[in-house]
Amino acid sequence: MSTTQQTVGAAARAADVWKVYGAGEAQVIALRGVSVSLEQGKYTAIMGPSGSGKSTLMAILGCLDKPTNGTYALDGERVEGLSGRELAAIRNDKIGFVFQQYNLLPKASVVRNVELPMLYAGVSRKERRQRAQELLERVGIPEKAKVLPAALSGGQRQRVAIARALTNRPALLLADEPTGALDQKTGHEVLELFVDLHRQGNTIIIVTHDLSIAAMAQRQVEIMDGLIKLSEAA
Amino acid sequence: MFNGAFRERVRNSWVEMRENLTRSTLQSLGVILGVASVLGGFSISDSMRQRSMELYVKMGGLDKLNVRQSAVVKEGAPSALQMANLGLRTLDAQEGEDIDSSSVDGISLRKDAQARVRSPYADQERDIRGIGGNFLALDGYEIDQGRDFTMHDIDTAAPVVILGTEAVAAFFPSGDALGRTLRIGDTPVQVVGILKERVFRFRDGQHNIFRWRNRIIAIPTTLVARRFEGDQYHRVDRVTFRIRKLDAMAKFSKALSGMLKANHRQQEDFRLDDVGARVRKQQSQGDVYDIIFLLSGFLSLIGGGIVNVNIQMATLKERIREVGVKMAIGAPGTEVFKEFMTEALLLTGVGSIVGLIIGIGFSKIITASIGVPLHIDAKSFVSAYGLAVVFGFVFALFPAWKASRLSPMEALRYE
Numbered sequence: 001m002s003t004t005q006q007t008v009g010a011a012a013r014a015a016d017v018w019k020v021y022g023a024g025e026a027q028v029i030a031l032r033g034v035s036v037s038l039e040q041g042k043y044t045a046i047m048g049p050s051g052s053g054k055s056t057l058m059a060i061l062g063c064l065d066k067p068t069n070g071t072y073a074l075d076g077e078r079v080e081g082l083s084g085r086e087l088a089a090i091r092n093d094k095i096g097f098v099f100q101q102y103n104l105l106p107k108a109s110v111v112r113n114v115e116l117p118m119l120y121a122g123v124s125r126k127e128r129r130q131r132a133q134e135l136l137e138r139v140g141i142p143e144k145a146k147v148l149p150a151a152l153s154g155g156q157r158q159r160v161a162i163a164r165a166l167t168n169r170p171a172l173l174l175a176d177e178p179t180g181a182l183d184q185k186t187g188h189e190v191l192e193l194f195v196d197l198h199r200q201g202n203t204i205i206i207v208t209h210d211l212s213i214a215a216m217a218q219r220q221v222e223i224m225d226g227l228i229k230l231s232e233a234a
Numbered sequence: 235m236f237n238g239a240f241r242e243r244v245r246n247s248w249v250e251m252r253e254n255l256t257r258s259t260l261q262s263l264g265v266i267l268g269v270a271s272v273l274g275g276f277s278i279s280d281s282m283r284q285r286s287m288e289l290y291v292k293m294g295g296l297d298k299l300n301v302r303q304s305a306v307v308k309e310g311a312p313s314a315l316q317m318a319n320l321g322l323r324t325l326d327a328q329e330g331e332d333i334d335s336s337s338v339d340g341i342s343l344r345k346d347a348q349a350r351v352r353s354p355y356a357d358q359e360r361d362i363r364g365i366g367g368n369f370l371a372l373d374g375y376e377i378d379q380g381r382d383f384t385m386h387d388i389d390t391a392a393p394v395v396i397l398g399t400e401a402v403a404a405f406f407p408s409g410d411a412l413g414r415t416l417r418i419g420d421t422p423v424q425v426v427g428i429l430k431e432r433v434f435r436f437r438d439g440q441h442n443i444f445r446w447r448n449r450i451i452a453i454p455t456t457l458v459a460r461r462f463e464g465d466q467y468h469r470v471d472r473v474t475f476r477i478r479k480l481d482a483m484a485k486f487s488k489a490l491s492g493m494l495k496a497n498h499r500q501q502e503d504f505r506l507d508d509v510g511a512r513v514r515k516q517q518s519q520g521d522v523y524d525i526i527f528l529l530s531g532f533l534s535l536i537g538g539g540i541v542n543v544n545i546q547m548a549t550l551k552e553r554i555r556e557v558g559v560k561m562a563i564g565a566p567g568t569e570v571f572k573e574f575m576t577e578a579l580l581l582t583g584v585g586s587i588v589g590l591i592i593g594i595g596f597s598k599i600i601t602a603s604i605g606v607p608l609h610i611d612a613k614s615f616v617s618a619y620g621l622a623v624v625f626g627f628v629f630a631l632f633p634a635w636k637a638s639r640l641s642p643m644e645a646l647r648y649e
Contacts, residue, residue: 092564
């Protein structure tokens with residue numbers, strides 16, 4: 001029961017997490033004992049230059065990868081021992097991803113893209129459609145439901161991706177450089193959407209190397225050479 | 235399948251297929267050719283088999299058991315018992331029917347002779363066929379003009395004759411044979427019936443293999459017995475039983491054999507011939523062609539399958555990122571596996587249908603060129619299609635498995 005107690009109040013808690021890729025000469029140590037606790041409802045920015053290990057940390061926080069060593073608990077549940085299938089279920093249920101390159105499926109309409117996580121979760125067709133429509137309204141593009149992603153602007157695409165990330169009411173919304181491919185104005189609009197979502201109670205983690213973006217978060221975590229260098233609350 | 239995931243997979247596969255039409259066409263080419271060659275091959279043997287079936291129907295059906303005389307003395311001088319044996323008789327036919335009268339649908343008797351046949355127009359040495367029972371029906375003859383022999387004709391050995399078309403042409407070239415008189419040996423007989431001409435060509439342009447059947451000059455068996463080569467025992471050359479029920483045949487044939495042996499002083503001077511069984515045995519020899527066709531289809535499906543795996547593996551590279559995205563938002567490996575399998579199977583399914591259509595066209599050309607009407611069994615469609623689906627499934631497994639085993643992290647980062 002100690003693990004449950006450990007994680008009370010935290011949406012996610014990583015303790016002494018190591019991540020090692022490859023072996024021998026080619027071995028790369030991406031994380032060297034990272035411990036971080038992300039509280040429920042907080043807006044956190046993870047910063048660091050490229051190669052610092054922030055993408056790896058993000059992958060572990062997002063259950064895309066398992067730590068080589070150390071523990072990680074999400075929403076009270078330890079993930080180290082889980083199978084690929086169980087991890088997929090956790091990603092589906094508890095995590096919403098927003099990527100720099102949007103990563104929408106180009107051949108599916110906007111509404112189908114948003115529905116996809118619900119499809120994997122086994123939600124009925126009717127409910128999927130309804131919820132996807134609601135989410136598109138929430139991100140401000142309800143009229144784009146039937147079009148293909150290629151017909152949208154970058155900002156609109158990122159809104160679709162955010163809607164998709166929100167479908168299963170995730171415990172953690174993970175955004176990896178969400179404005180990296182946008183111009184300043186649209187980037188700013190997207191960031192405001194994140195602030196809005198945070199206000200509505202979502203736990204948000206944004207990975208960025210831009211200080212001004214990180215400044216919008218409640219807390220900044222800086223990572224360098226696979227270690228947390230600075231962790232401060234605003 | 236139940237919340238629409240299956241539908242969604244099929245829909246997405248369809249979109250994927252349509253968007254990459256060239257690639258999909260190339261991928262399904264192997265399937266198309268394989269199915270076409272299996273179906274084409276099968277349809278040729280189906281058509282030939284169908285033609286044979288038509289032939290047997292025209293011969294009066296296959297559901298017959300023939301009993302013929304057979305030499306019992308193999309070597310040396312016959313024993314007294316053998317000498318005293320009476321052979322196949324009308325009585326055998328009657329007792330045969332009594333064994334299982336519910337299964338026996340018809341009996342025919344045959345007793346042949348040779349005689350000089352004369353009309354005002356011709357004078358020829360001819361085979362004379364003495365017929366009894368339902369001979370015409372069991373041998374596939376039909377009356378064109380006049381009538382069949384009546385019971386009375388046969389009982390009284392009436393001097394009447396039924397002619398085939400060739401016999402009519404030979405003896406009454408002007409055509410009006412009915413009611414005229416013909417002399418067979420020294421016996422004047424009246425023409426009471428004329429048979430329909432019988433024609434069967436295996437292929438267009440081939441000779442009529444039933445031509446000799448039109449030469450028939452038929453008189454009652456009893457008349458043959460009385461005026462040509464009869465005796466008091468009513469011996470006959472052939473007795474035929476029609477047994478409609480296939481499962482009754484074996485039992486009947488066994489009982490008949492026992493009865494005949496008892497009647498014939500424990501000597502097997504007769505020979506039973508189950509026509510259906512004989513023909514089925516002959517047909518099974520034709521199955522080797524089916525195997526050859528199947529094999530050639532197999533080879534093209536294997537070739538097509540290997541090409542398919544290659545293309546699929548190449549396209550997987552383009553789609554790694556897409557797989558990564560799906561995994562990131564919660565698709566388990568099994569879902570990715572199912573998506574790839576659905577795509578491959580849809581491709582196979584559509585390819586097979588095209589293959590079937592091409593196969594039909596292909597068969598039409600071949601059967602037309604050998605002059606046999608096209609016939610394809612439902613079974614051939616099913617096996618050609620089934621084979622393709624099985625191959626499609628097997629060859630789809632590897633790429634789908636590969637895709638399902640991708641690490642989500644690496645897949646997402648793949649450029």
